[in-house]
Amino acid sequence: MEHELYLEKLKSSINILSDILDTENYGMCIVDRQGRIVVWNYERFFHLRASEVLGKPVTEVLENTRLHIVAKTGKKELFQLQKINGTNVIANRIPILYHGEIIGAAGTIIFKDTRELGELYSRIEKVENSFKAYRSEIAQMYRAKYTFNDIHTENDKMISLKEFCQVVAQSDASILIRGESGTGKELFAQAIHNGGASASYPFISIDCAAIPKKQLEAELFGYEGTLFNGGETKIGKLELADQGTVFLDELGSMSLDMQAKLLRVLETREFEKSGSNKKTVFKARVIAATNEDLEKAIEEKRFRRDLYYRINVIPVQIPPLRERMNDLPRLCRVLIPHSRYGYSRKNLNVADSTMKILFQHSWPGNVRELRNVLERAAIVCSSQEILPEHLPEYLQKYNSGPANADGKSAYRQEIENLERRLIQNALQNNHGNKMEAARQLGIQRSLLYKKISDLDIKTDYSK
């Protein structure tokens, strides 16, 4: 056949060539399309004569060979490290074409400096191993703390939302979590990450509102060392998150040009570090959160509609606390910081009268506000019960003591009267000198001014 003739011709040319080439360190082997050896120029290296191997499948003769594969794929492989009999050699594998058809493959190996190569190889192996170790360390460093067990609720809507999220955690679709400030968006994002297949990989949180616009790109994509940045290299968060989750917090604050760049990453699933033209594969789940009205932002051209559709594959809306007030008692139980205040505070409870007040508030700061109120109360309270007086002043207005005409409780009124009397006396004693009066009262001058204005106190005692 024609192409066999061609191979024959090739063989004789190679025999001539091998007389010229550096045959001490250099060898060649040719296989036909079926991967059978037709030229064997490796005698020196493997102590196998051509007559012993010609016609045999190369896979039976050479360790780790890929010549039979190249003879099928037609794709050349250059400068590959190949381990043969415990030695590393550099192998080139080139398909042989005849009139555009693959008829075989030629392999060359270079045996020179193999010891050095071997050292290089083991160094690479070491780097690869430590790379693997760093990877798992990164995953440890960027762990998501919360799981679905940390989302406490007794509200039907929240219970089904939790169940829904437990199901979507199994997929890798993008999720957009929405809800007012302090409703638990980050808590849900972490729980979803931990509930899915990527739990052992990093959870990387990026606060799009907190990072200055100019830095966000470097944060996300990283950069490669160049002459202009002194050779410094930074791994971007998209790369750190590999196989895990990228949590884009406050997505609504992202600038339009960053939105365009992010959209490209999500569509092409790859990105370029700045200063490099190499593409890095993006392989992480995206969870975004916002408390902004994105639809309005789209109308006002502050948010890209196409990015919105890309990310809003699974929308998760967390209801505000005021729409699930039956969660209050349970949240109080889990959010009171018992342990930090020692054994004696172990059974710190919320008194009924206090709970009544908590039920009247509308909680604009949601669960975070509740947590802060309870933390403060645990500090100022010395008994086993959090009483209304342990709540911050702005909640005292709900205190259900008998209210008088202007809505103040009798308790508050009494306190105000006492304060007014004390301040009036101090001012009188000091002939209206506020600095002296504040000193006598042992309070800051600014507080005295505030009290004078709040309590509407006459200050002219000078005459």
Ligand SMILES: Nc1ncnc2c1ncn2[C@@H]1O[C@H](COP(=O)(O)OP(=O)(O)OP(=O)(O)O)[C@@H](O)[C@H]1O
């Ligand atoms: N259902 C819940 N059970 C227990 N703790 C909760 C719950 N919801 C929220 N928290 C707690 O409330 C605090 C606020 O939650 P988180 O940070 O997730 O809110 P957010 O929606 O991300 O707020 P922001 O919009 O201000 O960033 C956290 O300390 C969180 O642990």
Ligand SMILES: [Mg+2]
């Ligand atoms: Mg948050």
